[in-house]
Amino acid sequence: xxxxxxxxxxxxxxxxxxxxxxxxxxxxxxxxxxxxxxxxxxxxxxxxxxxxxxxxxxxxxxxxxxxxxxxxxxxxxxxxxxxxxxxxxxxxxxxxxxxxxxxxxxxxxxxxxxxxxxxxxxxxxxxxxxxxxxxxxxxxxxxxxxxxxxxxxxxxxxxxxxxxxxxxxxxxxxxxxxxxxxxxxxxxxxxxxxxxxxxxxxxxxxxxxxxxxxxxxxxxxxxxxxxxxxxxxxxxxxxxxxxxxxxxxxxxxxxxxx
Amino acid sequence: xxxxxxxxxxxxxxxxxxxxxxxxxxxxxxxxxxxxxxxxxxxxxxxxxxxxxxxxxxxxxxxxxxxxxxxxxxxxxxxxxxxxxxxxxxxxxxxxxxxxxxxxxxxxxxxxxxxxxxxxxxxxxxxxxxxxxxxxxxxxxxxxxxxxxxxxxxxxxxxxxxxxxxxxxxxxxxxxxxxxxxxxxxxxxxxxxxxxxxxxxxxxxxxxxxxxxxxxxxxxxxxxxxxxxxxxxxxxxxxxxxxxxxxxxxxxxxxxxxxxxxxxxxxxxx
Numbered sequence: 440x441x442x443x444x445x446x447x448x449x450x451x452x453x454x455x456x457x458x459x460x461x462x463x464x465x466x467x468x469x470x471x472x473x474x475x476x477x478x479x480x481x482x483x484x485x486x487x488x489x490x491x492x493x494x495x496x497x498x499x500x501x502x503x504x505x506x507x508x509x510x511x512x513x514x515x516x517x518x519x520x521x522x523x524x525x526x527x528x529x530x531x532x533x534x535x536x537x538x539x540x541x542x543x544x545x546x547x548x549x550x551x552x553x554x555x556x557x558x559x560x561x562x563x564x565x566x567x568x569x570x571x572x573x574x575x576x577x578x579x580x581x582x583x584x585x586x587x588x589x590x591x592x593x594x595x596x597x598x599x600x601x602x603x604x605x606x607x608x609x610x611x612x613x614x615x616x617x618x619x620x621x622x623x624x625x626x627x628x629x630x631x632x633x634x635x636x637x638x639x640x641x642x643x644x645x646x647x648x649x650x651x652x653x654x655x656x657x658x659x660x661x662x663x664x665x666x667x668x669x670x671x672x673x674x675x676x677x678x679x680x681x682x683x684x685x686x687x688x689x690x691x692x693x694x695x696x697x
Numbered sequence: 698x699x700x701x702x703x704x705x706x707x708x709x710x711x712x713x714x715x716x717x718x719x720x721x722x723x724x725x726x727x728x729x730x731x732x733x734x735x736x737x738x739x740x741x742x743x744x745x746x747x748x749x750x751x752x753x754x755x756x757x758x759x760x761x762x763x764x765x766x767x768x769x770x771x772x773x774x775x776x777x778x779x780x781x782x783x784x785x786x787x788x789x790x791x792x793x794x795x796x797x798x799x800x801x802x803x804x805x806x807x808x809x810x811x812x813x814x815x816x817x818x819x820x821x822x823x824x825x826x827x828x829x830x831x832x833x834x835x836x837x838x839x840x841x842x843x844x845x846x847x848x849x850x851x852x853x854x855x856x857x858x859x860x861x862x863x864x865x866x867x868x869x870x871x872x873x874x875x876x877x878x879x880x881x882x883x884x885x886x887x888x889x890x891x892x893x894x895x896x897x898x899x900x901x902x903x904x905x906x907x908x909x910x911x912x913x914x915x916x917x918x919x920x921x922x923x924x925x926x927x928x929x930x931x932x933x934x935x936x937x938x939x940x941x942x943x944x945x946x947x948x949x950x951x952x953x954x955x956x957x958x959x960x961x962x963x964x965x966x967x
Binding site: 517518520524525526544593 | 869870873875877879887888891892
């Protein structure tokens with residue numbers, strides 16, 4: 440393990456400006472993420488979870504503080520970071536194969552090697568026969584897998600998952616979360632998942648970060664240690680500690696049903 | 698739209714009956730369409746034969762057919778059709794191309810879009826035909842003036858329609874591309890344009906119709922050649938047979954051109 444963390448967020452604050460005034464979305468966030476770690480970020484809606492992810496993706500300038508990836512200050516989108524959107528966002532006018540190559544095309548990195556890598560991922564995760572299909576011919580779960588492979592094709596170090604499963608129905612969601620976690624582990628990637636689903640956060644993560652209501656600050660960080668024989672999100676939900684973590688985080692989120 | 702009504706094998710009797718009923722219904726629609734046309738033409742013919750209406754003013758199917766035959770024999774009918782077709786095709790292709798190009802510029806620069814917004818609203822509500830006389834002075838009384846009129850009629854609608862199509866492209870798709878580090882040109886090429894193909898095709902469909910309006914009015918004004926010229930000339934010399942014959946050719950040509958665009962749509966969207 441490297442001495443320096445892969446991602447270092449230091450005193451990050453982000454404000455939005457509108458004509459009506461300024462909104463402080465995030466305040467003084469500091470967090471280190473080690474290589475290979477899986478971090479889940481939960482918080483009440485509107486707490487700035489997605490803002491944090493946008494900043495990590497290099498789409499937003501911090502108002503104060505900084506984000507370092509591999510000791511490099513994040514100034515814009517970098518190939519080190521792969522972003523996986525809320526719904527799969529596959530382009531219907533492209534075949535699955537062309538969808539997978541999208542990131543490489545944009546970064547002008549379509550070479551025989553990168554193509555072979557992308558094709559290898561498709562094959563490894565059972566999508567080879569659908570290479571020439573269109574997105575609407577695939578099931579929701581398969582589409583999500585394609586979306587993940589599209590992100591992996593640029594070979595990023597860090598994956599940002601923005602409520603990546605929220606568009607799926609419950610059963611598919613559990614299965615896809617399982618698959619995605621397995622793929623991320625196999626490819627040895629670091630991942631940061633933003634979600635409003637506490638169970639999902641706990642079942643997938645090494646650590647769960649709880650944010651407060653706006654302006655989002657870090658309320659607590661929980662290191663998740665579950666005793667389960669097989670380390671998959673679905674199995675982990677059966678661990679005896681699962682409920683305790685769930686109750687703890689649920690209380691911390693302090694969600695009032697008004 | 699053609700429904701596939703061929704019966705697959707191994708289906709239940711219920712399903713066969715359903716298919717038969719659907720097919721019979723479709724046939725009924727077709728038969729009624731043809732009957733309606735025949736009835737209208739027959740009534741028109743009889744009414745003029747029996748002098749309920751004056752064939753000199755109302756013309757009649759037989760007189761229209763005779764006119765068509767003599768126009769065909771004189772031979773310059775096809776020249777008129779050709780000119781009008783050329784002007785219309787040029788007008789609507791240019792209208793679509795220029796309109797889409799301007800929409801791209803507006804999408805590129807939010808500032809420009811906001812500056813020009815009010816002007817586009819005014820130009821959109823202005824009846825472009827009113828500019829006809831000015832256009833003829835500027836471009837000369839000929840085909841180019843007519844094409845410009847047809848272009849003007851369709852270009853503003855295209856700009857507004859295609860630009861709003863661009864703006865409605867899912868922002869998350871654009872965001873995805875930005876996370877890959879895409880430039881604005883790449884966003885345009887890889888998301889905005891392909892996602893807007895349906896919008897552009899529907900603009901094309903609207904423009905075919907609008908270009909015909911522009912061309913016919915242009916030909917009314919210029920009065921040199923074309924179907925519009927035949928119509929206005931026929932009206933002036935009181936040859937209503939010629940007017941009716943031209944209108945019939947015109948409607949056939951317009952329908953054919955529209956079908957051509959629909960065919961194009963099928964090829965592109967598959």
